Amino acid sequence: MVAHALVHTYELAVPIFLPIWLAEFSVIDLGVTQLAVTTATLGAAVTVGYGLFGVGALPAGVLVDRYGSRRLIAGCLLGMAGSFVALGLAPGVPTIALALAVWGVAASVYHPAGLALVSKGVRERGTGFAYHGVAGNLGIGLGPLAATVLLLVLEWRTVALLLAAPALLGAVYAVRARFDETAAVDSGAAADGGSREDAAESTDDAGGGPGAGGVDSLAEFLGESRRLFASAFALVFALVMCSGLYYRGFLTFLPELLDDLPGFGPVRVAAVLPGPLLDALGVAVGDGRTLAPSRYFYSALLLVGVIGQYAGGKLTDRVPVEYGIVGGFGALAVLVLLFLPAAALGVWPLLALGGALGVVMFGVQPINQATIAEYSPADARGLSYGFSYLGIFGVGALGATVAGTVLTVASPPALFAVLAAFAAAAATIGFVLLRR
Secondary structure (H helix, E strand, C coil), X not given: CHHHHHHHHHHHHHHHHHHHHHHHCCEEECCCXXXXXXXXXXXXXXXXXXXXXXXXXXXXXXXXXXXXXXXHHHHHHHHHHHHXXXXXXXXXXXHHHHHHHHHHHXXXXXXXXXXXXXXXXXXXXXXXXXXXXXXXXXXXXXXXXXXXXXXXXXXXHHHHHHHCHHHHHHHHHHHHCCCCCCHHHHCHHHHCCCCCCHHHCCHHHHCCCCCCCCCCCHHHHHHHHHHHHCCCHHHHHHHHHHHHHHHHHHHCCHHXXXXXXXXXXXXXXXXXXXXXXXXXXXXXXXXXXXXXXXXXXXXXXXXXXXXXXXXXXXXXXXXXXXHHHHHHHHHHHHHHHCHHHHHHXXXXXXXXXHHHHHHHHHHHHHHHHHHHHHCCCHHHHHHHHHHHHHHHHHHCCHHHHHHHHHHHHCCHHHHHHHHHHHHHHHHHXXXXXXXX
């Protein structure tokens, strides 16, 4: 839970910095040529880090099955801390992209390691995914909020450096922690919480410890991969790719989109904060610094996802995951199409719709995670989550490029139509799984 919160703290703090980078940098100097800084070029730069966040999940999944979760999570936390130190020292967009790439490699370890740990080490798996998801959404919401508040009084590079500190503390805890990583698998069918696959597996074939499973060669890796994709897991992989494209495409430029909506214009800090707080922050009454309401809306939308994570996780213990996929992604397709019409009605309708969208968008995540567990064997659980997060965050990272490009060449309504298509495709796959 600690590591999950920190992974998403850093992931969703990046869009808070995007409007600042758009204002601060005008060109990207590549030596042989120069590019203008636009939503498209910055989206491509961010895609580097977000893409590695997903691509690295596959080798990380192999390592999890071989070496267990705890050591890999500790390394993940140390790497993320180092990447944000590098981000704070970056002089331009190319070095920002490099720092985000380092973050992506380090962060890619987490989801295969953490989710394999929950699925194999927690008896009430749905409840485990619920609490795990709540922790992630606390990071998702509070991380951007912390960055936003710090940016009121500090330069963005200083904020990036300060954000590195929690990961260092988390790494210390991860190194010291001790627990049984396969407690639920060793408990047999009762440990599963309802899985169709794991109830038939024994401790012998699932592995008795962190290093008992995994692959030892390229041939074995290809064989295990064929075994996964010869089953309905192939449909699950397509499902999580659609989910990742929707998630990244919607969230990456959301603060920038909100800035252009009625009611989200800049507000002077001195006009909204009480005098004692202004004095504590060192802000004079005539100070020209402003608040960006869009960033607080963005943080609130992410934070309300805590409700969705908990509800979605508990739901997987009560109904088949396929029903959750069809209903959740069907709702996401409708809600994203209503986003701009709600904004046209005013701030309060948009707040209501944004709250609903946040709950549903994050509510489908534990359902996705439980679906992966349903359609994969325990002895290849790390590999299955590795492939899945390759799809969610690797292929899904293209959502940032898609969003930036659509906003550059078309308009926000076109972007929301594209996002609705991703959600509709995911709901259709859920229907196919249900029919099977």
